[in-house]
Amino acid sequence: MMFAKAPNHSSLATAVMLAMSATPLAAQAQDSVEERLSALEEQLAEVKPQATGEQGFSFNTYARSGLLLGGDLQSVPGGPYLTPAGSVGGAVGRLGNEPDTYLEAILNYKQVAENGTQSHYRLMIADSTTSSNDWTAGDGALNVRQAYVEFSNLASFSGIFEDSSIWAGKRFDRDLNFDIHWLDSDIIFLGGLGAGIYDVKFSDNVKSNFSLYGRSFIDFPADTDFVPSGSYSTDNLILTADNYFGNVQWTISGMKAQENDQRLVNGTDTTAAETGVHTMLAYHGDSFFGLSDGNFKVAVLHGQGLGAETKNIGADGNLHEDAVSTRFAVYGTTYLSENWRLAPSILAETSEDRYIKGDEYQWLTFNARLAQEITANFEMQYEASWQTMDLKTMGYDPDGTGSQTARNDVDGNYSRFTIAPTFKPQVGGFWNRPEIRVFASYSTWDDELENYAAGDPLGADSDFESAQWTFGTQMEIWF
Numbered sequence: 437m438m439f440a441k442a443p444n445h446s447s448l449a450t451a452v453m454l455a456m457s458a459t460p461l462a463a464q465a466q467d468s469v470e471e472r473l474s475a476l477e478e479q480l481a482e483v484k485p486q487a488t489g490e491q492g493f494s495f496n497t498y499a500r501s502g503l504l505l506g507g508d509l510q511s512v513p514g515g516p517y518l519t520p521a522g523s524v525g526g527a528v529g530r531l532g533n534e535p536d537t538y539l540e541a542i543l544n545y546k547q548v549a550e551n552g553t554q555s556h557y558r559l560m561i562a563d564s565t566t567s568s569n570d571w572t573a574g575d576g577a578l579n580v581r582q583a584y585v586e587f588s589n590l591a592s593f594s595g596i597f598e599d600s601s602i603w604a605g606k607r608f609d610r611d612l613n614f615d616i617h618w619l620d621s622d623i624i625f626l627g628g629l630g631a632g633i634y635d636v637k638f639s640d641n642v643k644s645n646f647s648l649y650g651r652s653f654i655d656f657p658a659d660t661d662f663v664p665s666g667s668y669s670t671d672n673l674i675l676t677a678d679n680y681f682g683n684v685q686w687t688i689s690g691m692k693a694q695e696n697d698q699r700l701v702n703g704t705d706t707t708a709a710e711t712g713v714h715t716m717l718a719y720h721g722d723s724f725f726g727l728s729d730g731n732f733k734v735a736v737l738h739g740q741g742l743g744a745e746t747k748n749i750g751a752d753g754n755l756h757e758d759a760v761s762t763r764f765a766v767y768g769t770t771y772l773s774e775n776w777r778l779a780p781s782i783l784a785e786t787s788e789d790r791y792i793k794g795d796e797y798q799w800l801t802f803n804a805r806l807a808q809e810i811t812a813n814f815e816m817q818y819e820a821s822w823q824t825m826d827l828k829t830m831g832y833d834p835d836g837t838g839s840q841t842a843r844n845d846v847d848g849n850y851s852r853f854t855i856a857p858t859f860k861p862q863v864g865g866f867w868n869r870p871e872i873r874v875f876a877s878y879s880t881w882d883d884e885l886e887n888y889a890a891g892d893p894l895g896a897d898s899d900f901e902s903a904q905w906t907f908g909t910q911m912e913i914w915f
Contacts, residue, residue, distance in 0.1 A: 502910030529821030712742025730770030848882030
């Protein structure tokens with residue numbers, strides 16, 4: 437949405453006076469009304485900024501807000517990461533499973549220099565809360581998530597850099613940030629504070645992006661023989677080359693967090709990773725797996741050491757120095773008929789020695805979103821999600837505070853089905869927003885999953901029980 441700043445009254449009066457005094461009074465009497473209006477418009481154009489597709493202010497947003505209730509009409513836990521596998525990135529379907537209010541307000545300003553170089557400043561503010569109250573300043577999570585400047589079409593760049601852009605600041609990486617929307621889970625995410633260059637073109641079909649990001653590991657317990665205060669902090673530096681060969685994407689990242697190996701993991705271990713490597717091979721398809729119109733993405737990710745957090749690159753400082761992890765993701769969208777559309781997805785991960793030597797985390801999620809377009813403003817949405825997991829935690833305690841936060845071994849399945857009547861300004865495709873939904877969901881899981889951790893959403897001490905219906909309403913918007 438582009439808009440120009442309206443001139444204030446003093447600017448308007450000045451412009452009118454300038455227009456009227458541009459010629460002698462006698463000449464003004466002979467001018468036609470059209471000529472005087474034309475002169476006035478020219479003066480007004482000089483006192484207000486331009487707002488075109490290449491320069492001026494714009495605003496974008498993503499937001500969702502919903503109420504999730506159990507059969508007793510009380511709030512219940514929810515979210516794509518409510519299962520034990522969610523603690524290591526194992527997401528389940530989000531439709532009818534989100535009890536929060538989350539919003540992103542994105543402010544942009546673009547301008548073009550006389551030599552044609554374009555600059556883009558972006559500020560992104562986000563907030564999140566699970567409270568249903570109208571005033572949530574006390575329990576919200578207001579945060580500046582992005583603040584950066586990017587230059588493109590640089591007049592002095594030529595050769596392989598002719599179409600390149602450079603940036604610096606705090607941001608989400610432009611291309612290493614794509615997700616499976618129906619799981620609310622990134623396939624891969626790279627973000628932090630740093631700088632980089634995009635679109636270094638070696639040929640028409642071969643290009644690369646290069647970046648250096650920093651992420652902070654702050655005030656973690658450390659070996660007191662090494663750190664007298666018993667706590668330490670460090671920066672994890674991530675150097676990435678993101679390469680494209682037509683529809684194929686190959687990414688390689690190396691990282692180092694100086695002296696992170698002094699971290700006390702699980703209270704006593706001093707084997708946290710100091711270095712890591714992460715790589716991804718992905719294909720971005722422009723059809724539904726070659727079977728019909730639509731699109732699909734498939735990706736395989738692998739990491740070691742600090743790179744074993746395969747989704748959120750470089751974000752987990754507790755990873756063991758021998759940690760190894762592999763993630764697989766695939767999804768697609770298509771129309772089955774004129775009024776029916778389908779979006780299936782699979783997300784899975786296996787890891788060993790993740791936090792403690794000998795541990796194993798394995799999980800797999802199947803999800804499908806189905807929609808029937810009934811009228812121009814109404815459709816029925818359905819979602820089914822099934823997750824299986826086998827988590828051997830070796831008693832890992834992420835907080836290091838004892839048995840109340842330690843994780844136990846679990847092996848079992850979780851499943852959920854949702855039906856959601858949905859209203860929108862215009863149906864058509866999975867990406868049209870805004871939407872207003874009402875929904876009903878049925879969830880069930882194996883009893884063993886309730887033993888994962890004290891206070892866990894599916895835990896034995898929770899009022900949220902298996903084989904339960906939940907109900908609610910939600911809005912979602914982006915532009």
